[in-house]
Amino acid sequence: MTDVRRRLAVSTAAFGGLACAAVLAAPLLGTTSISLRRVFDGSIPFADNVDAQIFFIARLPRALAGALVGATLAAAGVVFQALLRNPLATPFTLGVSAGSALGAMLAITFRLHLSLWGVSAVTAASFIGSIGAVAIVYALARARHRGFSTNILLLAGVTLNAFFSALILFVQYLADSAEALRTVRWLMGDLDVAGYGPLVAALPLCAAAFVAFAWLPRPLNLLSLDTDAAASRGVDVLRVQRVAFFSASMATGAAVSLGGPIGFIGIIVPHLVRLMVGSDHRVVLPASAMFGAAFLVAADVVARTAMAPVELPVGIITAIVGGPFFLWLLVRQR
Amino acid sequence: MLRADSVTYVHGGRAARPAMLPGGGQPAPPGVQDVTMRVERGHVVGILGPNGSGKTTLLRLLAGMLRPESGTVTLDGTNVASVSRAALARSIAVVPQETHLAFDYSVLEIALMGRYPHLGTFELEGPRDVAVAREALAATGTLALERRSFATLSGGEKQRVVIASALAQQAEILLLDEPTASLDLGYQFDIAALLARLNRERQITVVVATHDLNFAAGLCSSLVMLSEGRVVAAGRTEDTLTSLSIQALYGVVADVYPHHAAGHLTVVPLRRVRRD
Numbered sequence: 001m002t003d004v005r006r007r008l009a010v011s012t013a014a015f016g017g018l019a020c021a022a023v024l025a026a027p028l029l030g031t032t033s034i035s036l037r038r039v040f041d042g043s044i045p046f047a048d049n050v051d052a053q054i055f056f057i058a059r060l061p062r063a064l065a066g067a068l069v070g071a072t073l074a075a076a077g078v079v080f081q082a083l084l085r086n087p088l089a090t091p092f093t094l095g096v097s098a099g100s101a102l103g104a105m106l107a108i109t110f111r112l113h114l115s116l117w118g119v120s121a122v123t124a125a126s127f128i129g130s131i132g133a134v135a136i137v138y139a140l141a142r143a144r145h146r147g148f149s150t151n152i153l154l155l156a157g158v159t160l161n162a163f164f165s166a167l168i169l170f171v172q173y174l175a176d177s178a179e180a181l182r183t184v185r186w187l188m189g190d191l192d193v194a195g196y197g198p199l200v201a202a203l204p205l206c207a208a209a210f211v212a213f214a215w216l217p218r219p220l221n222l223l224s225l226d227t228d229a230a231a232s233r234g235v236d237v238l239r240v241q242r243v244a245f246f247s248a249s250m251a252t253g254a255a256v257s258l259g260g261p262i263g264f265i266g267i268i269v270p271h272l273v274r275l276m277v278g279s280d281h282r283v284v285l286p287a288s289a290m291f292g293a294a295f296l297v298a299a300d301v302v303a304r305t306a307m308a309p310v311e312l313p314v315g316i317i318t319a320i321v322g323g324p325f326f327l328w329l330l331v332r333q334r
Numbered sequence: 335m336l337r338a339d340s341v342t343y344v345h346g347g348r349a350a351r352p353a354m355l356p357g358g359g360q361p362a363p364p365g366v367q368d369v370t371m372r373v374e375r376g377h378v379v380g381i382l383g384p385n386g387s388g389k390t391t392l393l394r395l396l397a398g399m400l401r402p403e404s405g406t407v408t409l410d411g412t413n414v415a416s417v418s419r420a421a422l423a424r425s426i427a428v429v430p431q432e433t434h435l436a437f438d439y440s441v442l443e444i445a446l447m448g449r450y451p452h453l454g455t456f457e458l459e460g461p462r463d464v465a466v467a468r469e470a471l472a473a474t475g476t477l478a479l480e481r482r483s484f485a486t487l488s489g490g491e492k493q494r495v496v497i498a499s500a501l502a503q504q505a506e507i508l509l510l511d512e513p514t515a516s517l518d519l520g521y522q523f524d525i526a527a528l529l530a531r532l533n534r535e536r537q538i539t540v541v542v543a544t545h546d547l548n549f550a551a552g553l554c555s556s557l558v559m560l561s562e563g564r565v566v567a568a569g570r571t572e573d574t575l576t577s578l579s580i581q582a583l584y585g586v587v588a589d590v591y592p593h594h595a596a597g598h599l600t601v602v603p604l605r606r607v608r609r610d
Contacts, residue, residue: 003442003464004458004459005458008458081436081437082436082437085436086436087436087437214456215455218450218453218455221439221443221447222447222450223436224435224436224437224439225433225435225444225447226430226433226434228394228399228428228430229428229430229433229496231399231419232397232399232423232426232427232428232430232500232509233423233427233447233448233450233451233499233503234418234419234420234421234422234423234424234450234451235419235450236419274437278439278440278443279437279438279439279443280439280443282458
């Protein structure tokens with residue numbers, strides 16, 4: 001068995017097991033304690049089984065949403081990092097999450113509750129926002145340099161974040177207060193989904209993004225050499241860049257429409273995974289998706305229970321952990 | 335045989351202008367105009383020329399990474415523009431001037447990346463691919479480093495690992511862009527010896543763009559001299575590497591004579607003159 005096969009098998013078993021455990025354990029934890037045995041006790045009818053109702057109706061959708069958002073943001077982070085050849089690039093630091101949030105905000109505030117081919121207006125607007133932000137970052141980074149410089153990317157990201165945040169505040173200011181209160185919580189990054197509906201709404205775009213991601217790891221490995229080196233080894237660089245750019249934007253848009261702009265998942269998770277499994281994207285990408293799922297579900301348990309009965313938005317937890325982590329990486333990179 | 339016929343790539347009409355434009359803007363990649371050259375199978379060909387003369391552009395055209403605006407590049411009679419990237423990569427491998435990794439890989443992983451054009455979309459490297467990659471590392475004297483991280487290697491080691499990665503493509507033609515530019519004398523010598531050995535023992539065709547005239551004199555059987563995107567001289571090394579051509583190319587008066595211990599022509603630059 002070759003090295004990559006072994007690492008793929010080991011990491012899938014480990015991170016996949018971790019993700020499954022997190023999704024199963026998270027609904028059991030909370031202000032009201034429930035027992036797993038009662039949840040799956042078939043002798044009690046569902047209408048009378050309070051434990052099962054809490055598990056399946058109140059908490060499982062939230063855990064699944066956490067898993068989906070965590071997996072999607074972590075995988076999108078890996079793709080952005082490889083595409084821009086920069087380990088500090090993530091949906092959040094590039095301003096892509098903010099662009100996506102602006103799109104979603106506009107759709108929520110102006111009550112666009114349409115849906116087309118199973119994709120809701122909020123999800124679509126969120127996707128359009130994210131692709132717009134990536135296009136701006138991409139153009140900026142390309143305009144002055146042949147490669148992508150860290151300075152330009154980070155500055156562009158900071159500026160875009162500030163710019164989109166201002167626009168978001170402007171939209172909020174225009175909106176009525178009841179609507180504004182709902183969006184404030186969402187903007188902090190919150191997985192408090194009501195039932196399975198929002199999950200199903202975000203699923204088609206996430207699934208489409210992951211289908212594209214499956215094709216990417218090998219060319220992404222070559223791209224981290226150099227675009228010329230990749231081309232000379234048989235990679236169709238332009239096509240790979242387009243697919244990566246489009247699918248990662250799509251993934252970010254879908255994740256943000258579901259959970260709001262939750263930060264730092266796309267940088268913490270891929271970095272920890274690389275420390276454990278190396279840089280080969282064929283291992284890093286799936287492992288990051290699974291570890292991202294487990295990580296966000298766990299962070300959300302902390303958010304729900306740390307200050308119980310008050311439930312914090314999970315974005316606060318990831319930012320408290322992620323901010324210092326990002327600064328540490330920035331210092332270490334030099 | 336790899337040949338270019340009247341190939342022109344001016345990239346927005348900036349070909350004939352000097353590479354460094356006033357005003358601090360980014361210099362456009364120098365173009366090439368009406369370049370015709372041929373690389374016979376099993377030969378070692380050097381591309382010489384001052385900065386901005388279009389050496390790298392010509393290499394990229396030969397590798398099929400740029401499409402000529404007019405003219406054709408053909409490999410054994412087939413236009414390289416009509417061949418898929420992966421198919422082309424099985425015939426032509428390229429070693430860029432410098433390699434900066436975005437993420438850290440092991441030396442063996444870098445060598446295995448050369449197997450890309452031989453694998454299907456979802457295919458993982460098998461034992462045969464690992465064997466080819468390790469054999470390529472052995473050929474460049476870097477097999478002992480296979481577990482090391484690429485980032486920790488010296489410049490000469492990196493260059494040899496990148497050449498190994500190109501060898502793992504099992505292409506019969508190797509194009510190198512200033513392979514010795516950032517290396518000290520010892521490593522320059524190693525690279526020259528390595529390329530000569532690959533050509534001799536594996537009949538690999540080598541095309542090398544370089545600034546180092548003595549490196550080219552020792553390695554290349556024929557030379558193509560570029561100035562401002564045009565071929566000003568081409569032919570066997572002994573015929574083209576002359577005081578006259580060096581002065582025309584670089585504006586430097588140089589003595590060129592056969593060095594008996596080295597066994598090839600040697601260039602000794604003497605003084606700078608204004609170029610015509």
